[in-house]
Amino acid sequence: MKWIKTPLEQNGFQRYSSSDEIAGFLHxxxxxxxxxxxxxxxxYSAHGREILAVCCSAHSENPGMALQKLRVMLVGSQHGASEAAGCEALLHLARAILTGELQHLLEKFEFIIIPNANPDGRERDSSKNGNDVNINRDFVLLSQPESCALDTAVLRYQPAVVLDMHESAVLKRKTLGVEGYLTDFEAQFDIASHPAISENLQNYAESQLLPALIAAVETRGLRAQRYIREITSTKQPVTHGDLTMRIFRNKAGLRGALAILLETPMEPKADHHPTFRNIAVRMEKQWCCLQALLQVLQSQQPAILSAVARATQLPPQGNIALNGFYVPRNESPVTRINLRRRDTREIESIEFADHRAIAAHDFLQLPKAYIVQAHTDVFAELFERHRIPFDTVTEPFEAVLESDVFAYGDSSERILRVLDTSRDRAVVMPGHLYVPLLPDTARLLPLLLDPRSSSSVFQYPQFTQLITVHQPFFIARTPDQDR
Ligand SMILES: [Zn+2]
Known part of the structure; x- marks a missing residue:
C-alpha cells in the first residue's frame, strides 16, 4: 500500500502541520x-474550518465478533498550537492503523480519530479557539462550535473509551517559574472523576486501568504518574484534575465512556531543540503513551466492556452527588514531589500538602423529571445543544412538584444555599418544559440544572441572573414515587 507522508514529515519537522495540511492528509x-x-x-470551528473524524473499522466476517470490538475515540490538540503534539501523533497513528503496521488492531478495535479538535487555535498559534475561548472549559455551556462538536461526537459514536491528549509547559513563566522552579514529569494520566460518574467505571479506571497504563509507559522508558494538577506554587496543596463537567473528560465520563487524560511535558522554548519547538521529541512521548494505552486496552478489553456497559445504570440508592471537592488525604497528609531548579536544572524534592482525596458533597435524590416553568426558550436551546430529550407541555396536568427556595449565604462569595424546599400538588402549564431523567442523561442533567452544583449553568452570570432568591426556583422536580 502507498505510504503517505504526514505534513510534519514533508516539512522535515521545521514547523507544525497547518489545519489545511492536516485535512488534506486525512482525505x-x-x-x-x-x-x-x-x-x-x-x-466546523468558530472560523469555519472543518473538524474531521477518521473512523477506522474492519467489518468482521463473523457478525458476532463485531459486537466484541472496543470503540476508542482519540482526541488531539483541543488546545491548538499551544499543545500541537497530540494531533501530530494521531496523524501517525491513523496512518499506522489504516495503511501500516498497526492494521491488525482493527480485528479488536474500532477507532474514531479526531486529531485536530481546535483547528483555529492551530492557525492562531493559540490554545484557544477563533472566539478566544478555552474549549476545554466549555462543556457545561457548550457555547462554542468545537465543544459542541466533541460532545455530540461522544453521543453519536458512543465510544467505550475516550482519550483526551494534552501537553503542559514545564516552565510556568508567571507562577512557579518566578519561584525558580520547573515541573518535572514525563507522562501523566487522569481519569474522569466527578463523583456523579458511575462508581463501577471509576473503580475500574482507578484500580485497574491507571496502574496498568502507568506500568506500560514505564516499560517503554518514560516515567509516568497519575495526573497532578498544574503546580503554580510550592506552597499550594497538590490535587488531581478538575472535578467539574466544564472539561471534556468529565462530560464524556458522565455520558458513560471510560474517559482518560494524557499529558506530556514541553521543555522551555528558549532551550536548544533539534526540531521546531522540539516537536519530534514531544510527538515521540505522545506516541509512546498511545502505544502503551492500546496495549492495556487490548489486555483489559473484557473488564472495560463490562464497566462501560454498567456506566449508565442508575445508582442503587437513586441519589448522586452534585459536587466533588479535593480534601487532605487521611493516610498521608503530605507528599514529596520532584521539581527542577530553573537555573541549574537540578532535581529538588519538595514537600506539599496532599489533597488528592475526593469528598462527595450535596447529594440529590434523583427525580423522575424536571419541569422548567420559566425562561423556557433559553433552556430549550440549552437542552438541544446537550442533546437532552424534553417535551413542551401542550395540555395542563397536575403533579407533585418540589421546588427549592434559594438564598445567598453570609459569606462574601455569593454562594447559593437551599433555604427551604416546597412540595405541593400543582398544575404543569402548557409551554413548560418536561425533561424526563433517562439512563443516558440521569447523571448529567442534575449537575447542569441544580444551582448548588459547581457544574451547573447557574455558575455563569447570564444564568445566575435568572434566579430570584427567596422565591421557589423556576426549575421544579417531580419526585420519583417508585423509589
Ligand atoms: Zn491542554
Whole structure:
C-alpha cells in the first residue's frame, strides 16, 4: 500500500502541520485506506474550518465478533498550537492503523480519530479557539462550535473509551517559574472523576486501568504518574484534575465512556531543540503513551466492556452527588514531589500538602423529571445543544412538584444555599418544559440544572441572573414515587 507522508514529515519537522495540511492528509489517507476508513465532518470551528473524524473499522466476517470490538475515540490538540503534539501523533497513528503496521488492531478495535479538535487555535498559534475561548472549559455551556462538536461526537459514536491528549509547559513563566522552579514529569494520566460518574467505571479506571497504563509507559522508558494538577506554587496543596463537567473528560465520563487524560511535558522554548519547538521529541512521548494505552486496552478489553456497559445504570440508592471537592488525604497528609531548579536544572524534592482525596458533597435524590416553568426558550436551546430529550407541555396536568427556595449565604462569595424546599400538588402549564431523567442523561442533567452544583449553568452570570432568591426556583422536580 502507498505510504503517505504526514505534513510534519514533508516539512522535515521545521514547523507544525497547518489545519489545511492536516485535512488534506486525512482525505488522502482515507481514500487510500478504502473500506477501512470513513472521514466524517463532525462540525466546523468558530472560523469555519472543518473538524474531521477518521473512523477506522474492519467489518468482521463473523457478525458476532463485531459486537466484541472496543470503540476508542482519540482526541488531539483541543488546545491548538499551544499543545500541537497530540494531533501530530494521531496523524501517525491513523496512518499506522489504516495503511501500516498497526492494521491488525482493527480485528479488536474500532477507532474514531479526531486529531485536530481546535483547528483555529492551530492557525492562531493559540490554545484557544477563533472566539478566544478555552474549549476545554466549555462543556457545561457548550457555547462554542468545537465543544459542541466533541460532545455530540461522544453521543453519536458512543465510544467505550475516550482519550483526551494534552501537553503542559514545564516552565510556568508567571507562577512557579518566578519561584525558580520547573515541573518535572514525563507522562501523566487522569481519569474522569466527578463523583456523579458511575462508581463501577471509576473503580475500574482507578484500580485497574491507571496502574496498568502507568506500568506500560514505564516499560517503554518514560516515567509516568497519575495526573497532578498544574503546580503554580510550592506552597499550594497538590490535587488531581478538575472535578467539574466544564472539561471534556468529565462530560464524556458522565455520558458513560471510560474517559482518560494524557499529558506530556514541553521543555522551555528558549532551550536548544533539534526540531521546531522540539516537536519530534514531544510527538515521540505522545506516541509512546498511545502505544502503551492500546496495549492495556487490548489486555483489559473484557473488564472495560463490562464497566462501560454498567456506566449508565442508575445508582442503587437513586441519589448522586452534585459536587466533588479535593480534601487532605487521611493516610498521608503530605507528599514529596520532584521539581527542577530553573537555573541549574537540578532535581529538588519538595514537600506539599496532599489533597488528592475526593469528598462527595450535596447529594440529590434523583427525580423522575424536571419541569422548567420559566425562561423556557433559553433552556430549550440549552437542552438541544446537550442533546437532552424534553417535551413542551401542550395540555395542563397536575403533579407533585418540589421546588427549592434559594438564598445567598453570609459569606462574601455569593454562594447559593437551599433555604427551604416546597412540595405541593400543582398544575404543569402548557409551554413548560418536561425533561424526563433517562439512563443516558440521569447523571448529567442534575449537575447542569441544580444551582448548588459547581457544574451547573447557574455558575455563569447570564444564568445566575435568572434566579430570584427567596422565591421557589423556576426549575421544579417531580419526585420519583417508585423509589
Ligand atoms: Zn491542554
Amino acid at each position: 488522502t489517507l482515507a481514500a487510500t485506506a478504502g473500506r477501512f476508513a470513513r472521514l466524517d465532518r463532525i462540525g
